[in-house]
Amino acid sequence: MATTTTATEPRRITLSNGKSFTVTSNSSSNSESIPLIDVSRMYSEKLEDRQALAEEIRNASREIGFFTIVNHGVDMKLAKEAFEQAKLFFARPLEEKMQVCTDVMPEEFCGYHPMERYNWEGSKRKDLHEAFNWNYNAARDPDLPDTSIPEINLWPKGAIDFQEKLCTYQSALISLARKLTRIFALALHLPEDAFDDFVRQPEAGMRILRYPEQTASRDDQTGIGSHTDVECFTIVTQDSPGLEVLSKSGGWIKVQPVKDAFVVNIADCFMRQTNDFFVSTIHRVINENGKERYSVPFFWGFNRGTVLNPVVTCVSEENPNKYPVMTAGEYYAWRTKRQKMMGMSDRTA
Numbered sequence: 001m002a003t004t005t006t007a008t009e010p011r012r013i014t015l016s017n018g019k020s021f022t023v024t025s026n027s028s029s030n031s032e033s034i035p036l037i038d039v040s041r042m043y044s045e046k047l048e049d050r051q052a053l054a055e056e057i058r059n060a061s062r063e064i065g066f067f068t069i070v071n072h073g074v075d076m077k078l079a080k081e082a083f084e085q086a087k088l089f090f091a092r093p094l095e096e097k098m099q100v101c102t103d104v105m106p107e108e109f110c111g112y113h114p115m116e117r118y119n120w121e122g123s124k125r126k127d128l129h130e131a132f133n134w135n136y137n138a139a140r141d142p143d144l145p146d147t148s149i150p151e152i153n154l155w156p157k158g159a160i161d162f163q164e165k166l167c168t169y170q171s172a173l174i175s176l177a178r179k180l181t182r183i184f185a186l187a188l189h190l191p192e193d194a195f196d197d198f199v200r201q202p203e204a205g206m207r208i209l210r211y212p213e214q215t216a217s218r219d220d221q222t223g224i225g226s227h228t229d230v231e232c233f234t235i236v237t238q239d240s241p242g243l244e245v246l247s248k249s250g251g252w253i254k255v256q257p258v259k260d261a262f263v264v265n266i267a268d269c270f271m272r273q274t275n276d277f278f279v280s281t282i283h284r285v286i287n288e289n290g291k292e293r294y295s296v297p298f299f300w301g302f303n304r305g306t307v308l309n310p311v312v313t314c315v316s317e318e319n320p321n322k323y324p325v326m327t328a329g330e331y332y333a334w335r336t337k338r339q340k341m342m343g344m345s346d347r348t349a
């Protein structure tokens, strides 16, 4: 059993979703693991098969909010090409990357941010990663393309292959996410098409991340500090270990990458809409691999105009809705502002 132990004083961390929690230990271990789910039944013509898969996803989404999926149908050659482009992009001179710095669009989470820019946990040292983010572009939607909606993105000039390969991978994940959305509807004991209208022009942003090998102690620095994601669910492609998930008992579970698999995690909008039935679990990355680590998260959420009413099967007279109702766009804008502030202002977010 690989366990990384450190002696830590309990520490209170404020998250970008407004909640806070106390970390009692920085140790992480692989004595626990997240569920592994074969999602090939998603493509079955039999409703019973899709429902059986949905029940597995229901349990994982309630208990830990994280699971690994295999047999998802996405061509992993596209993932490989996205990783190759990420390596080429991050190897470029800083001045060139800064031409598409995220500050150019303060209201959006797109463009580049350099190493040690944010400090999501309020650690001694800032988060050891650099990233490039890009938004959904309706013109390239594989299922419902719409060229009348302008793209909001910050692409580096002349980087044709970069844009092309990243968008091609994003398109494949959009199709997968639409199918998973139907399974999630079944998982909530709703009709399969209950969310279809909410994912016509979804929030489907992506990012590439590079984490150099960390030499500072895990008490002093993280690759990306403890946080929860914003939208409905995230699909992560990773090339090596480093992702850690906070277990119910307060310890950190090391997520072991599985070949050709994705990690799926519930995010805050889904937790809010399901009135905490699904859990949006705190996670972070610490790269102690002895080499750099790359990952490609894909963030999937409902159309910005969708009113985030609670899911009917998750509220009752005895269990009233806990959250104020707002549109998905309002919630995303609030989070983007807070996330961009974090670490830039010594934990006032």
Ligand SMILES: O=C(O)CCC(=O)C(=O)O
Pocket: 207, 209, 224, 229, 236, 238, 243, 283, 284, 285, 294, 295, 296, 297
């Ligand atoms: O790098 C990873 O595996 C996860 C990154 C992450 O949690 C995020 O970007 O929200």
Ligand SMILES: [Fe+2]
Pocket: 227, 228, 229, 234, 283
């Ligand atoms: Fe995350």
